Amino acid sequence: MAQLEAPPAVAAPPVLRGSLGVTAIVFMVVAAAAPLTVVGGAAPLGILLGNGIGYPALYIVAAVILLLFAVGLAAMTRHVPKPGAFFTYVGYGLGRSSGLAAAWVAMLAYTTIQIAVYGYLGYVLSYTVQTMTHVQLPWWIFSLLVIGLVALLGYRHIDLSSKVLGVVLVAEVGIVLVLVAVVIVRGGPQGLSLAPFAPANVLSGSPGVGLMMAIAAFIGFEAAAIFRDEARDPDRTIPRATYTAVIGIGVFYTLAGWGLVMAWGPDHVVAEAAKDPGSLILRTMAVYLGTAGEVITNVLLITSMLACVLSFHNVLTRYQHSMSHAGVLPERVGAVHHRHLSPHVSSLVQTATAILCTVVFAALGLDPVLAVFTWFSGVATVAIALLMAATSAAVIVYFRRTRKDARVWNTVIAPGLGVVGLMLATALIVVNFPVMVGDVDPKGAPTFGPLCWFLLLLVAVFPIIGYAQARWIRIRRPAAYAKLIDTIAG
Numbered sequence: 001m002a003q004l005e006a007p008p009a010v011a012a013p014p015v016l017r018g019s020l021g022v023t024a025i026v027f028m029v030v031a032a033a034a035p036l037t038v039v040g041g042a043a044p045l046g047i048l049l050g051n052g053i054g055y056p057a058l059y060i061v062a063a064v065i066l067l068l069f070a071v072g073l074a075a076m077t078r079h080v081p082k083p084g085a086f087f088t089y090v091g092y093g094l095g096r097s098s099g100l101a102a103a104w105v106a107m108l109a110y111t112t113i114q115i116a117v118y119g120y121l122g123y124v125l126s127y128t129v130q131t132m133t134h135v136q137l138p139w140w141i142f143s144l145l146v147i148g149l150v151a152l153l154g155y156r157h158i159d160l161s162s163k164v165l166g167v168v169l170v171a172e173v174g175i176v177l178v179l180v181a182v183v184i185v186r187g188g189p190q191g192l193s194l195a196p197f198a199p200a201n202v203l204s205g206s207p208g209v210g211l212m213m214a215i216a217a218f219i220g221f222e223a224a225a226i227f228r229d230e231a232r233d234p235d236r237t238i239p240r241a242t243y244t245a246v247i248g249i250g251v252f253y254t255l256a257g258w259g260l261v262m263a264w265g266p267d268h269v270v271a272e273a274a275k276d277p278g279s280l281i282l283r284t285m286a287v288y289l290g291t292a293g294e295v296i297t298n299v300l301l302i303t304s305m306l307a308c309v310l311s312f313h314n315v316l317t318r319y320q321h322s323m324s325h326a327g328v329l330p331e332r333v334g335a336v337h338h339r340h341l342s343p344h345v346s347s348l349v350q351t352a353t354a355i356l357c358t359v360v361f362a363a364l365g366l367d368p369v370l371a372v373f374t375w376f377s378g379v380a381t382v383a384i385a386l387l388m389a390a391t392s393a394a395v396i397v398y399f400r401r402t403r404k405d406a407r408v409w410n411t412v413i414a415p416g417l418g419v420v421g422l423m424l425a426t427a428l429i430v431v432n433f434p435v436m437v438g439d440v441d442p443k444g445a446p447t448f449g450p451l452c453w454f455l456l457l458l459v460a461v462f463p464i465i466g467y468a469q470a471r472w473i474r475i476r477r478p479a480a481y482a483k484l485i486d487t488i489a490g
Contacts, residue, residue: 025241026248027166029221033249034117034308036172036300038217039256040281046257048273049435050210053266054201056257062214063250065421066221069388070246072395072415074239079404086387087322093394096484097474101466102387103323108462109383110319111350112376113219114312115357118143119372121305122358128302140362144355146306151351154313168307172300173252175285175293180259182288190265196258201266208428209435215425216381217253220311221245263288313354317346327480328469370438378436379455382429386459389422430456 046055076089086106091099122143130136184192195201221242263284264272273280281301286294324333324346333346361372392415399411429436434446437455441447474481 022237022240022244024166025237026244027169029241029245029311030249031169031220031307031311033218033220033245034304035169035249035252035256036176036281036297036304037117037308038253039176039260040297040301041278042213042217043253043257043260044273044277044280046210046213047261047270048277049206050213051202051205051207052270053196053261054198054204054207055210055214056196056254056261057202058207058210058214059217059250059253059257061211062218062425063246063254065215065418065425066218066388067243067246067250068414068418068421069392070221070242071410072392072418074242075405075407075410076391076395076398077238077242079402080398086391087319087326089391089398090387090394091484093396093398094390096481097467097470098390098394100328100470100484101463102390103319103328104462104466104469105383105387105459106319107316107323108458109219109380109387110312110316111353111357112383112458113380114309114316115354115361116373116376116380117305117309117312118146118354118358119361119366119368119376121146121302121309123368123373124302124305128298138362139368140358143358143368146309147351147354147358149306150310150313150354151347153310154317154347154351168300168303172304172307175297175300176252176256176259179263179285179288179293180255183259183263186288188262188265190262190267192262193266195266196261206432209432211425212381212429212432212436214253215385215429216377218246218249219380219384220308220315221249260284313347313350316350320346320349326484327473327477328484375437375451375455378433379458381436382426382433382456383459383462385422385426385429389419389426392416392418392422 043055046058047053051058073089076092080088080092087099087103089099090102119139122139122141125142125146126137126139129142260280261269263269272283276283282294282297285297289297320329320333323329324331333349361368366372395415396412396419399405405411432446433456434440434448434452437451439447439449439452441449470481470484473484
């Protein structure tokens with residue numbers, strides 16, 4: 001009697017995995033914050049529109065608020081071994097429906113900030129080419145070329161992206177530190193002082209606008225948890241990477257902002273920023289590092305924004321990957337490449353989204369800086385602040401319910417202070433939203449006009465989409481609803 005042959009073994013589908021250490025993850029999330037872009041673009045605007053020479057001190061305030069948030073985030077990382085970040089942690093603390101709502105808000109936040117930088121980078125490249133060759137090409141051509149490059153890197157193994165980001169990050173941070181060192185050696189036109197940290201200067205002008213810009217400068221650090229599946233030792237790597245990113249970014253921005261003020265002097269820096277805030281860093285480099293320093297900084301500004309969009313592309317593809325495995329997005333989106341071990345289908349989806357948005361904005365004739373960059377970075381800032389506040393609240397609820405962690409500071413006090421700080425920051429951001437997006441009345445004064453309400457409505461609509469989808473899944477596909485975050489909370 002012939003023996004029955006055993007059925008052929010079916011190979012298990014590939015999964016995300018890797019050996020990313022603390023340094024690699026820090027490079028990716030700090031690159032998302034685009035340090036040189038912040039120092040060259042946001043810092044001069046913070047000095048001009050915010051609280052003047054006291055603006056550098058607000059990086060310390062922002063870092064403290066976000067460090068309190070990071071304490072609760074690190075606690076959740078140890079007890080909730082999932083890579084979904086906001087999606088997972090809000091779901092475990094506040095229920096599946098809230099987790100799905102948070103996922104859609106995160107998708108909105110990271111997509112809008114990525115599209116914003118694509119627009120700005122397209123403009124910078126177009127301007128640079130025109131200056132060097134006198135050939136004028138529309139910004140969107142360069143944006144699409146950058147999207148293609150990011151798509152290539154995002155499709156491949158995460159280690160390649162981390163290496164590219166590492167090189168770019170070291171270069172852009174290095175040139176700023178060299179500038180600060182030269183300023184310290186030369187002493188600046190009015191000598192060195194701690195004037196930016198004097199309470200009277202910190203509270204001068206419009207500190208609310210300054211704090212809004214300071215918090216926006218940190219966007220990206222919170223995404224460390226999304227790389228959990230590709231971390232070498234996630235229980236230790238992710239918390240360390242998160243803390244390192246917050247503290248490192250805070251120290252760097254504070255030092256760079258102080259150096260910028262000292263470079264021109266407390267009595268003159270505001271006037272210099274008013275001349276042209278976008279070129280302040282280049283003019284500063286020209287004074288202290290010569291023409292070579294100015295040219296190198298201009299190149300690094302471009303690579304800084306490239307690193308930023310690459311980092312956010314990686315974050316977005318992994319959000320979509322997690323949502324696919326939770327049954328929220330089509331299963332195909334969660335596929336992992338057999339050789340590169342990357343969420344390649346998710347990467348292609350995100351690339352298509354970026355291309356579509358860029359083409360639509362180009363067809364509408366939107367200005368890449370005053371419209372695309374300004375409007376959508378404003379949306380991202382509001383969305384991220386709300387997500388962080390919701391995550392801090394979820395940390396408190398989760399640990400009070402489960403009693404898995406008895407550390408009061410980590411699970412109650414720090415997250416509680418984080419909620420308060422983030423909600424106050426969110427209120428300041430919303431109040432000053434017309435300033436950020438440039439919505440003005442006929443007399444030129446900032447106002448909540450149709451543009452402001454439309455952009456803020458996006459932040460309200462996306463969580464509603466999440467709650468509506470959760471309700472539909474719960475009624476029509478209860479098994480999939482139970483799979484959303486694999487928890488008894490609901």
